[in-house]
Amino acid sequence: MKKFSIVIAGGGSTYTPGIVMMLLDNLDRFPIKTLKLYDNDEERQAALGKALDIVLKEKAPDIEFSYTTDPEEAFTNVDFCFAHIRTGKYKMRELDEKIPLKHGVVGQETCGPGGIAYGLRSIGDIIELIDIMEKYSPDCWMLNYSNPAAIVAEACRILRPNSRVLNICDMPVGTLRRMSQIIGKTPEDLDVRYFGLNHFGWWTSVKDKEGHEYLPEIRDYVSKHGYLTQIEVDTQHMDQSWQETHKKAKDLLAVEPRFLPNTYLKYYLYPDYVVKVEGSDPDYTRANEVMDGREKEVFSAAKTIVEKGTSEGSEFSIGSHATFIVDLARAIAFNTHERMVMIVENNGAIANFDDNAVVEVPCIVSSDGPEPLSQGNIPEFERALMYQQVTVEKLAVQAYIEGSYQKLWQALILSKTIPSAKVAKEILDDLIEANKEYWPELT
Numbered sequence: 265m266k267k268f269s270i271v272i273a274g275g276g277s278t279y280t281p282g283i284v285m286m287l288l289d290n291l292d293r294f295p296i297k298t299l300k301l302y303d304n305d306e307e308r309q310a311a312l313g314k315a316l317d318i319v320l321k322e323k324a325p326d327i328e329f330s331y332t333t334d335p336e337e338a339f340t341n342v343d344f345c346f347a348h349i350r351t352g353k354y355k356m357r358e359l360d361e362k363i364p365l366k367h368g369v370v371g372q373e374t375c376g377p378g379g380i381a382y383g384l385r386s387i388g389d390i391i392e393l394i395d396i397m398e399k400y401s402p403d404c405w406m407l408n409y410s411n412p413a414a415i416v417a418e419a420c421r422i423l424r425p426n427s428r429v430l431n432i433c434d435m436p437v438g439t440l441r442r443m444s445q446i447i448g449k450t451p452e453d454l455d456v457r458y459f460g461l462n463h464f465g466w467w468t469s470v471k472d473k474e475g476h477e478y479l480p481e482i483r484d485y486v487s488k489h490g491y492l493t494q495i496e497v498d499t500q501h502m503d504q505s506w507q508e509t510h511k512k513a514k515d516l517l518a519v520e521p522r523f524l525p526n527t528y529l530k531y532y533l534y535p536d537y538v539v540k541v542e543g544s545d546p547d548y549t550r551a552n553e554v555m556d557g558r559e560k561e562v563f564s565a566a567k568t569i570v571e572k573g574t575s576e577g578s579e580f581s582i583g584s585h586a587t588f589i590v591d592l593a594r595a596i597a598f599n600t601h602e603r604m605v606m607i608v609e610n611n612g613a614i615a616n617f618d619d620n621a622v623v624e625v626p627c628i629v630s631s632d633g634p635e636p637l638s639q640g641n642i643p644e645f646e647r648a649l650m651y652q653q654v655t656v657e658k659l660a661v662q663a664y665i666e667g668s669y670q671k672l673w674q675a676l677i678l679s680k681t682i683p684s685a686k687v688a689k690e691i692l693d694d695l696i697e698a699n700k701e702y703w704p705e706l707t
C-alpha cells in the first residue's frame with residue numbers, strides 16, 4: 265500500500281497529539297511515510313513536538329517525524345495537510361466570548377459576534393496556508409478543521425475557488441456517535457440525511473444498512489434527554505458546559521419536532537437562555553475552561569513524556585474526533601466513495617436554497633473530492649433561518665475583502681444572536697479595538 269506524507273498545520277494545537285495517536289492507530293488503513301508539524305509559534309509547537317518525537321520513536325520508528333516553523337520545509341513533498349490553526353490563540357477566543365457577553369449577547373467560539381470576529385482573523389491565515397501548500401506541493405489536499413468553518417469555507421469559495429481545500433466539522437460525526445449509542449448501534453452501521461450550514465443544521469433520516477429508519481426512536485430519546493448519553497463518548501467534551509449543550513437539544517427538538525437538531529442551534533434559538541439562565545459567566549467562559557482543562561492536560565502530558573524520556577505510563581489519548589480525518593483522507597487517497605457530511609457549495613443539493621451558498625450536506629467522497637447528495641426541498645422555517653445565517657457569513661467575508669465597516673455591521677445586525685443595530689454597533693466597535701492586530705482596516 266502507498267505510504268503518505270502529512271503535514272499538520274497548527275502543530276501546537278491541543279488536538280495534535282490526539283490526531284497523531286489516531287494516525288498511529290490506523291497505520292494499517294492509512295500508512296505514513298513522513299509526518300511533519302508546522303506552526304508559527306515555535307515554543308508551543310516544540311513542547312508537543314519533543315514529546316511526539318519520543319512517542320513516534322517508540323511506536324512507529326519507520327515514520328520520518330519532524331517539526332518546523334519553516335513553511336517550505338513543512339509543505340515540501342506532502343500529500344495531505346491536516347490544518348487546525350487558531351489565529352490569535354485562546355487569548356483572542358477569550359475576547360470573542362467575553363466582549364459580546366459584556367453587551368448581554370451570546371459569546372461563543374463560532375456562533376454570533378465571537379464567530380464573526382474569529383472569522384475575520386482566520387481568513388488571511390488560511391488563504392496564506394493554501395498558497396504555501398500550492399507553492400510547495402501543488403497536488404496536496406488540505407483537510408481544514410480551522411474554525412469558524414462556515415466563514416472560512418465561504419472565504420475559500422470566493423478567494424481560492426479551485427484549491428484542493430476541504431473544510432470540515434466533526435459535530436455531525438460526534439452527534440451521530442451519540443445517536444448510535446441511543447439505539448445500540450455504531451456510527452458505521454448508519455447512513456444519514458442532513459441539511460444545513462456548518463454548526464446550523466438538522467438530520468432528516470438516520471437509517472441502518474437494511475433501510476430501517478431510527479429517527480422516531482432517537483427523537484423520542486432526545487425529547488426527554490437531549491443527546492446526553494450514559495457512556496462517555498468523548499474524553500474531551502464531557503465538561504459541564506458541553507453536557508448543558510447536549511441536554512439543550514431537547515428544547516431545539518421542540519421547535520422542529522420532525523428533525524434532529526445540531527446542538528449549535530441553541531445559540532440562535534435560545535440566546536436569552538444561554539446568556540441569562542445557563543450561566544454564561546462573563547468572567548469565566550469556555551476559553552477559560554479549555555485553558556484550565558484540555559490545554560493544561562495536553563501540555564502537562566507532553567512535559568511528563570519529555571521529562572521521563574518515554575511515553576510509557578503517560579500516553580496521549582487517541583482523539584475521538586480525529587477518526588473523521590483518516591476516513592476522509594482515505595476516501596481521497598483510495599477513492600473509497602465514502603458517504604460523509606461535508607461543507608460544500610450548495611449547487612442544487614438543497615433544491616430550494618441558493619446555489620452559491622456554502623451548506624453542510626451528506627456527500628460521496630472520492631479522489632475528486634466531495635459530490636453532494638441531493639436533500640430535496642427544505643421547509644420554510646429552516647430555509648428562512650438558514651438564509652439569514654448564510655447572509656451573515658457572506659457579509660462577513662465581503663466585509664473582510666472590501667474592508668467594509670458597513671457590511672460587517674450589517675452582518676452583526678443580521679445575526680439572530682444580536683437584538684438591535686445599536687447593540688451590534690457597540691459590539692463591533694469593541695471587537696475592532698480588540699482585533700487591531702489581526703483584522704484588515706475597516707472604513
Ligand SMILES: NC(=O)c1ccc[n+]([C@@H]2O[C@H](COP(=O)([O-])OP(=O)(O)OC[C@H]3O[C@@H](n4cnc5c(N)ncnc54)[C@H](O)[C@@H]3O)[C@@H](O)[C@H]2O)c1
Pocket residue numbers: 273274275276277278279280302303304305308309348349350351352353354389408409410411412413432433434435585
Ligand atoms: N471544525 C471542527 O469541527 C473543529 C473541531 C475541533 C477543533 N477545531 C478547530 O481546530 C483549531 C485548533 O483548536 P485548538 O483548541 O487546539 O487551538 P490551539 O490554540 O491549541 O491550537 C492552534 C494552533 O495554531 C497555531 N497557529 C495559529 N496561527 C497559525 C498560522 N497562521 N500558521 C500555523 N499555525 C498557526 C497556534 O500557534 C496554535 O499552536 C481551532 O480552529 C478550532 O476551532 C475545529
Ligand SMILES: O=P(O)(O)OC[C@H]1O[C@H](O[C@H]2[C@H](O)[C@@H](O)[C@@H](O)O[C@@H]2CO)[C@H](O)[C@@H](O)[C@@H]1O
Pocket residue numbers: 373374411433434435437438439498500501550554584585
Ligand atoms: O470548546 P472546545 O474547544 O472544547 O470545542 C469546540 C469544538 O467543538 C465541536 O467539536 C467537538 C464535537 O462536537 C464533539 O462531538 C467531539 O467529537 O469533539 C469535537 C472537538 O474535538 C465543534 O465541531 C468544533 O467546531 C469546535 O471547535
Ligand SMILES: [Mn+2]
Pocket residue numbers: 413432433434435463
Ligand atoms: Mn465544528
